Amino acid sequence: MAQIVDYLKVAALAGGVGGAKLAHGLAQCLLPEKLTVIVNTGDDFKHLGLYICPDLDTVCYTLAGINNPATGWGREGETWHAMQNIAALGGPDWFNLGDKDLATHLERTRRLHAGQTLSQITNDFCRAWGNKACILPMSDDPVQTWVETDRGELIFQEYFVRYQCQPIVKGFSFQGAEQAKPAPGVIDALTEADLIIICPSNPWVSIQPILSVAGIKQAMERKIVIAVSPLIAGQALKGPAAKMYHEMGIEPSAYAVAQHYHTLISGFILDNSDKILAAEIEVIGIHPYVTDIVMHSIADRARLAWETIQFGEELLSSRKSRR
């Protein structure tokens, strides 16, 4: 059983699998009414007429304990009968959707067409799945992550799933982000948070889209913000983050990530295997915290979340003592 910190309000920014794992850890350590997870929707896209929110679903499924641990996306105990039969009809099968998972997309699409907002729908779904913490899309307005590559501009899911991250990345853009309003509750959650945590998600395509929504970055100013490194020994546990740093002309490392978030964060958590980088991170004015950041088990998630919270409390009290 994880310990509970009952007085701390936390807002976490998260993308896919790694972010969802730490968010799940946080949900084990905090009162549900004191945790808000703000999730990237830049990956969202329309496929087979369905509105699909990969990161939002991964976070919701993971916190509800109904995620597929083998794939990192979709539902546990999944079947694939619809998709197999779409393939048999010659339909597009490059983006795989399980039968249970399809229910989420069908019902979400139905409700969006009926005029409900993504945040209302997510709230309803979370209640049905038994999630108690607040999970919010970064915005109810469409924001689309485009990846500029040597094969042209691709929407994120085409780059990620269809082309399996093979194209060489030249840049990113978040179409709609400047016009998008943060979803109701996002700015309040950030403003009221004692501590903001940037989960170990891809900085380029999971966290940057959230930060690009007008008003979100500003709401994080003068806050204690801690980022957890998504890179360990220059590699991502999952996904193309390291490849992207490389192709953007930056040596992939925990230091590069800390540098990336430079003006935004007070603390940075990096892996034991990168402890040599702690001093460099301190030099650029960020407090480093070194621990084991790999989350193999559900207990690992709670342990890393606990350490992140403790580290946050240290930064909070040292700020107070400086005042």
Next chain:
Amino acid sequence: MAQIVDYLKVAALAGGVGGAKLAHGLAQCLLPEKLTVIVNTGDDFKHLGLYICPDLDTVCYTLAGINNPATGWGREGETWHAMQNIAALGGPDWFNLGDKDLATHLERTRRLHAGQTLSQITNDFCRAWGNKACILPMSDDPVQTWVETDRGELIFQEYFVRYQCQPIVKGFSFQGAEQAKPAPGVIDALTEADLIIICPSNPWVSIQPILSVAGIKQAMERKIVIAVSPLIAGQALKGPAAKMYHEMGIEPSAYAVAQHYHTLISGFILDNSDKILAAEIEVIGIHPYVTDIVMHSIADRARLAWETIQFGEELLSSRKSRR
């Protein structure tokens, strides 16, 4: 192994289960290039954002041997994971859709949105499912069957599935039928047919919508048309046909059906248990043919199809001899 009549061209009009069974029988007795099945689309409706064609799918699935014999609709060996999870999210679950069946609706909806016609899509799907005979929707244009009832006007699927045929019927209308064009191939199939067969489908809501599409009835004039009774001893084997006759103020019987099609048909096939009605049918100028019309097995379908074809050939040769 059924016998094959290799010289006869047949067009069949069909609705749901009973119609699909006889159409399957015909597919066993005729060369595939000489059989066209024209299917009711008045029951089609949009649900969960998907374009659903109940009769078209029942006919296609049945002819391909991939239908669910237990339910009369949907696919064999079906699972229900998507629908169970839609229900868990509080979504509409009154119209049940299996996981395999969902593939049909998802891919059809995707293609319709991409600008393909229902008849092109049906043709492609039939090829994928191994159907060789030509199966055509009555029209590529929307026609919607409304049932006027004591609870107000209901679209057919609401009457049929949601309210389980309980409301009392006062009339029917086929919205869009007058503007709808027959699907490409429909008029040619009827004009070129040696024999037109009205399958044992509900006359009010399966066959009438087809006949109400502008040009279809006219193309059947001066043709040998045979109807097979959907009623046996005043009852339908499945569905609300008898209840509808009753509520429309007509005693349900094979005679009532023959009367219904009066100006359109030359021959009428009725069940042994209704043989007493044969004389009355003859009185109104329709040739009766009495046999066992219940199709329990796949062999029954071929046998009834074979008898229907033989009866058609008799009517054809007697017409010739009268000239």
